[in-house]
Amino acid sequence: MSRRTSVYDLASRKGQRKWLQLHVDNAAEAAAAVEAGIEILSCEPDHHLEFIRKAAPMAFLSVGMPHGAVASREEAIRLGFRMLERGADAVYCSHSPRFIEAMAREGIPVTGHVGLVPNRATWTNFRAVGRKPEEAVAVMRAVKALENAGAAAIEVEVVPVELADHITRNTPMITMGMGCGSACDTQYLFSSDVLGTHAGHYPRHAKRYADFMAxxxxxxxxxxxxxxxxxxxxxxxxxxxxxxxxxxxxxxxxxxxxxxxxx
Structure with missing residues (x-):
């Protein structure tokens, strides 16, 4: 695109195309992603953020709000605006809907999270979430809570394909799918898993296309x-x-x- 991808662009083409999405760790990865045609990026709000923004000026960039970084709605709003000033197009937030609603009311695009939420994995362990009907209902209720709070997008991580497809078809939010087959609006992976940059655990949904460790x-x-x-x-x-x-x-x-x- 000749201009930066916006929430409107993503929402208006929901159900019409599959967007590619990568979580990147630095400017070099961001530049490579853009050159490869990937239009949605995510990253941490560390010292790399401004360099990532500069390397990918037209990409839609969702920046993570550290879990536990805010303890009030006011703090969430303040930090959300600060992240937008630094280059974010949306703020990823795994806090409760009340924090997301506070930011959304001020026009801050927010990305929520359901399914396997690493910051809350003590309640589920690191596993697929929503295989059983009762748990799938709980996931869907969480989706609706985030939707009602005004979230613009929602990361759907490691839930059954059938549930991810149901979520995508029944919410106006942009669904960012990781480990959900091809059911969501975006196909989302971490660059570290794609590039093979670490010696740790690689999740089942990851696919290594390079061996940067070697x-x-x-x-x-x-x-x-x-x-x-x-x-x-x-x-x-x-x-x-x-x-x-x-x-x-x-x-x-x-x-x-x-x-x-x-x-």
């Missing part, structure tokens, strides 16, 4: 090799060579000695 290990070996070669050259006198330093003419140096001894 690439980084190879780069680290090259770093060590280069540093050892540098150290060896210094020890042997091979570095620095004449071309690596600046020389002072003999006459100029003598003049310096004379001047330095003057009273």
């Amino acid at each position: 690439l980084e290990a190879a780069l680290q070996e090259r770093r060590v090799e280069a540093f050892r070669a540098f150290a060896a050259d210094v020890a042997s006198g091979a570095y620095p060579e004449a071309g690596h330093q600046v020389a002072m003419g003999e006459a100029d140096f003598e003049r310096f000695l004379t001047l330095s001894q003057a009273p």
Whole structure:
């Protein structure tokens, strides 16, 4: 697009297209995502945020509000506006609907979360949520609570495909699907899972398209090799060579000695 993707753009094309979405960790990943045609990004509100925004000026950017960062509606509103000022197009919030409603009433686009919500996983453990009818009803009630609070979008994580499809068809919110098949409005993954940047657990819905751990290990070996070669050259006198330093003419140096001894 020739302008930044907006909430209106996403909402007006709900049910008409599948949007690609990535959670990125830095500006390099954001730039690569944009070049690959991915129009929806998410990130943390850390020191990378402004650089990510600059690297992806036209992308729709949902920025996470740290869970527990606010303890009142006023604090939520204040932090929400601050995140918009820093470049967010929407504020991801896993707090209760009362905080989301407070921000939404001020025109702050908010992304809610249902299903497997990592910040609340003590209540569910890290597993698929909504397989049983009673639990699926609870998920749907949570969806409606967020919808009624005014959320613009909702992350739907690791729920059955049938439930994710039902949610998507029965809410005006933009559904951001992770581990829900292809039922939601966006197909959402973390760049760290796509790129293989970590040695930790990879969830069932993740698919690695690269092995950056191996690439980084190879780069680290090259770093060590280069540093050892540098150290060896210094020890042997091979570095620095004449071309690596600046020389002072003999006459100029003598003049310096004379001047330095003057009273």
